[in-house]
Amino acid sequence: MTSIDNWSATCRDFGALYVTRPDFSKQGIHLSAYLPPEALLDMAQKLKDEGFTLLTITTAEFTEGFVVSYLFDSFTESSRLALRVLLKDKEKAKVPSLYSIYQGAEWHERESYDFFGLIFEDNPNLVPLLLPHDLAGPPPLRKAAGALSSLKAINFQGKLEYADPDFPLAPEPQEPAELATISEAATETGPSSGNNEGGA
C-alpha cells in the first residue's frame, strides 16, 4: 500500500466528498480530494504531523460555488496532494483558516480574501494584502455570471476513487460500471485535440 493509498483512505475517513487519483505525469499531482470545510483543519493537522508543507492556495469561482485548492507536498517523498473545499453559498462563503497549523497560510488566505472576498475564519489579520484597502467594487477575480464555467467544464481527469452522490462532479447514478473510467474518454481526446492551426 503506497502512501498515496493511505492518504486517499485518510481523506475518506474525514468524510471526503470526491476523491480522484490524477496521472502525475500529466497533471503534476498524485491525489485530489474535496473535503467538507469542517474536516479541513483535522486533515491539515495530520498532514503537518507527517511532515507535509503547504505550498499554495488557489481559489477559483465556478457556477457551483468557490473551489479553494490547497497544494501540499512532502519533503521526504514525492506526494503532491490537492485538498479542496467547495463553498456553495457564494455570498456567505466561509472557510476555516489554517493559520493555527500552517502560519504561512495567513498570506495565501488574505490573497483569496483580496481577489474573491472569501472569509477565512480565525485568520488573525484578515486585511487586504496585495490590493488597496479602499478598493471599490467587487473582488477583481470574481467573474460575471455569463463568464462562469461549471466544474464539469474543467474536466478534472484522473481515476475516480470515491464520489458522494450529491457532489456536483459525481457521475450519473444509473451507470455504476462507468465510475472508474469517468474521464478516460476525455483523456484520449483532450490533449491531442489541440487547436494547433490557430492563426493570429
Next chain:
Amino acid sequence: MASWLNFINPFTIDDDPGTYLGDFYTDNFEKGAQKGNVILNLGPQHPSTHGVLRVLVELYGEYVLRSEPVLGYLHRMQEKMGEVKTPYQYLPNMGRVDYLNPIAWNWAYAGAVELLAGIEVPERAEYLRIISAELNRISSHLLWWGAFVLDLGGVTPILYAFEEREKINDILQIVTGSRLTMNYFRFGGVGQDGDERFFALIGEFIPYMRERLKMYKDLVTDNVILRRRLEGIGPMDRDLCLRYGATGPILRAAGVDYDTRKAIPYGLYHKFEYRVPIGPPNDNFGRYIMRLEEIEASLTILSQAIESIPQGKHIIDKAPKPAYKLPPGEVFFAVEGARGQVICHILSDGGKTPYRIKLRAPGFSNLSLFAEAAKGTILADAIAILGSLDLVIPEVDR
C-alpha cells in the same frame, strides 16, 4: 518613555489613539503595540528592502518586537492578465513576474501548458532550456550576492557581481534578444537556437566564473566583518520552513534535501550529475553559502550541457500559434527557480483563454516567515535576515 519623546515623535505609541498619523496599515499594526514603543516604517522606498517592500516594525530600543511586511506596491494583476490573454499572448508576462529570474517563470508557464496540451519538446530544446535556466540562476544569485553584501555595508562586491552578470547577459542576449525581461521559451521548444558564438562564450565563462568564485571567497566570504554579521543570525529550522512553505536555498540551508530538479524532475535534469548543496548551518551564513555553492552546481550542469547537447530542432514543427487554445483540464507544474519552487497552476475550461491561472511565487512564502524570524533581533540584523531571503518584490506581489 519620557514625555518629550512623545512630543517629537508622533509615531510613539500613546494612550490617545486619535493622535496617530499613520495610514491604514500603520493603524492596523499599532493596535497591538505596547505603550512607549516606536513604530517604524522600513520602506517602501528604502534600498535595503529591495524594490518596493514596506515593513512595519515595532521597536523597543533597537530590538524588533514585532514586524509585518506590507505588500502590494508592485501588484500588476498578473493572474488576471492570464485569464484575459491567450496562452501565447501571456508568455511574455512571465519574464516580468520575476525580472531577475525570468527563465524559471518562462519554464513554469510553458511547461504547464505543454503538460496540459501534451506537447513534446525536442531534445536540443530541452538542453537549451537547461543552459539558459542555469545561466539565469547564476546571474540571479550574483545580483543577490552583490546586493546582500551591500545591505551589510560592503560596497565593492556588487561591482564585481555586475561584471560577471554583464557577461551572462551578453550570452543570454544572443538567444533571447533581451537582457532583463527575457521571453525565450515557446510552447514546444525555445525561441532561437544557439549559434557557435553562444556556446563558445559559455565555454569561456565557466572557467572564468570558477576563478572568480575563489576570489569571492577570499575577498568576501572569509571576511571577518561579514562573518560576524551573518553567523548565528536568523536561524531558520526545518519546522519553520515547513509551517511557512519556504523553499529553495532557505529550505536547503535548514538541512532539507529538497530541490525540485531532483525531487520532481522536469526537462532533462535527470540526465545531469550535480550536487545540490544542503545545510546546516541554517543561519544567514548558511543561506549565503548555499547560493554560492549553487553557482558551482550550475556551472557543473552547464559544462555537461554544452558538451553533450545533441543536434536537432530547437522547436517542434507544428508549434502552437498565437490563437492557440488550451484543452480543458487542470495542471500543476513546478520548477526550481533561483528563489525556490515556482508553480504554475492552470485551470482550463477549453475556452480561448485559461479559466484561472495561479502563480506560486517562492518569494511570497519565503517572505511570510520574516515576521517570525526577525522577532527579538536587533534592527540591523533584521535587515540582514530580510536580505538573506533573496526577495524580488515584483514576484512577491505579482
